[in-house]
Amino acid sequence: MKKDDAKILYNQGVELSKQGNYEAAISAADQAIKKNEDFAEAWNIKGIALDKLNDHEAAITAYTEANRANPGFEEAWYNKGVALYKLDDFRQANDSYDHVIEINPDNSKAWNNKGICLGELEEYWEAIAAYDKAIKVDATFADTWYNKGVALGKLGKYSDAIDAYDEVVKLNPHYAQAWNNKVIAFGRLGNFEEAIEAADQAIKIDPDYAKAWYNKGVALFKLNNYEETIEAADQAIKIDPDYAKAWSIKGEAFAALKNTKDAKKCFAKASKLDPKLVIPDLVK
Numbered sequence: 001m002k003k004d005d006a007k008i009l010y011n012q013g014v015e016l017s018k019q020g021n022y023e024a025a026i027s028a029a030d031q032a033i034k035k036n037e038d039f040a041e042a043w044n045i046k047g048i049a050l051d052k053l054n055d056h057e058a059a060i061t062a063y064t065e066a067n068r069a070n071p072g073f074e075e076a077w078y079n080k081g082v083a084l085y086k087l088d089d090f091r092q093a094n095d096s097y098d099h100v101i102e103i104n105p106d107n108s109k110a111w112n113n114k115g116i117c118l119g120e121l122e123e124y125w126e127a128i129a130a131y132d133k134a135i136k137v138d139a140t141f142a143d144t145w146y147n148k149g150v151a152l153g154k155l156g157k158y159s160d161a162i163d164a165y166d167e168v169v170k171l172n173p174h175y176a177q178a179w180n181n182k183v184i185a186f187g188r189l190g191n192f193e194e195a196i197e198a199a200d201q202a203i204k205i206d207p208d209y210a211k212a213w214y215n216k217g218v219a220l221f222k223l224n225n226y227e228e229t230i231e232a233a234d235q236a237i238k239i240d241p242d243y244a245k246a247w248s249i250k251g252e253a254f255a256a257l258k259n260t261k262d263a264k265k266c267f268a269k270a271s272k273l274d275p276k277l278v279i280p281d282l283v284k
Contacts, residue, residue: 006035010042013049022049040070047079056083067099074103078110085113090120108137112144115151124151142171146178149185158185169201176205176212183215187222195219210239214246221253229253244274 013028029046032039047062063080066073081096094117100110111134118127131148134141149164162185168178179202186195199216202209217232233250236243251266270277 006032006039006042009035010039010045013042013045017045017049017052020052022052025049038069040066040073040076043069044073044076044079047076047083051079051083051086056086059083060087072103074100074107077103078107078113081110081113081117085117088120090117093117094121106137108134108141108144111137112141112147115144115147119147119151119154122154124154127151128155140171142168142175142178145171146175146181149178149181153181153185153188156188158188161185174205176202176209179205180209180212180215183212183219187215187219190222192219192222196223208239210236210243210246213239214243214249217246217249217253221249221256224256226253226256242273244270244277247273248277 009028009032013025013032016022016025016028026046026049029042029049032042033046036042043062043066047059047066050056050059050062060080060083063076063083066076067080070076077096077099081093081100084090084093084096094114097110097114097117100107101114104110111130115127115130115134118124118130128148128151131144131151134144135148138144145164145167149161149168152158152161152164162182165178165182165185168175169182172178179198182198183195183202186192186198196216196219199212199219202212203216206212213232213236217229217236220226220232221229230250230253233246233253236246237250240246247266247270251263251270254260254263254266
């Protein structure tokens with residue numbers, strides 16, 4: 001009878017959580033657990049509600065209890081990994097995803113999240129291997145291709161990164177971040193015309209994407225298109241007036257045009273916004 005009562009309380013907790021009433025969901029889960037301390041699903045729903053309240057440490061404790069009661073509970077291991085990641089405990093989060101994968105090797109989201117954790121730990125080759133596993137299971141998950149591109153970029157594999165971003169925009173042509181990262185990769189390869197084309201795609205999707213405007217400005221500067229550099233930098237600054245790098249590239253364009261007065265103003269503004277930013281010798 002106690003277990004039947006626990007099940008009723010658990011179901012109440014699930015419904016309350018769906019309604020966004022997380023405190024009441026936790027209370028219902030606690031009552032269920034009081035009747036059956038090995039009720040793994042109740043521990044898990046308690047963890048979910050605690051996570052929603054940003055109490056990630058308490059959520060991790062709940063997920064740990066869920067897996068104590070049922071070591072093969074895939075969802076609880078996954079949720080624990082998410083909570084650990086939110087606390088920047090990337091190593092332990094990675095370990096949680098390993099448990100998920102041990103239970104279900106075809107959990108593409110766990111492989112993807114494992115890759116993210118390894119990337120945060122700067123273990124980029126291992127991250128790429130995890131992303132490849134995720135892609136093998138589900139090649140239609142654009143975020144995994146994007147994350148792989150980021151890891152490849154960190155390793156200086158810019159052509160391969162572009163290939164990954166191409167897969168992203170093939171799956172989701174409106175993925176502005178992928179287009180912007182293509183700008184960076186093309187720039188690293190010295191392909192500034194293609195960088196500008198990618199920047200224009202990012203801006204077309206999101207006209208308020210300050211980084212894309214800035215990166216377009218950098219590519220234009222590399223092609224000695226200084227007036228257009230200033231225009232792109234102005235767009236970035238319009239969106240984000242405190243964008244120090246945009247002020248700096250605008251200053252460099254003015255300096256290239258021999259407009260020392262305006263160059264100094266831009267460099268001064270950039271330096272004020274970010275004292276650590278390297279400013280050209282013009283204003284030193």
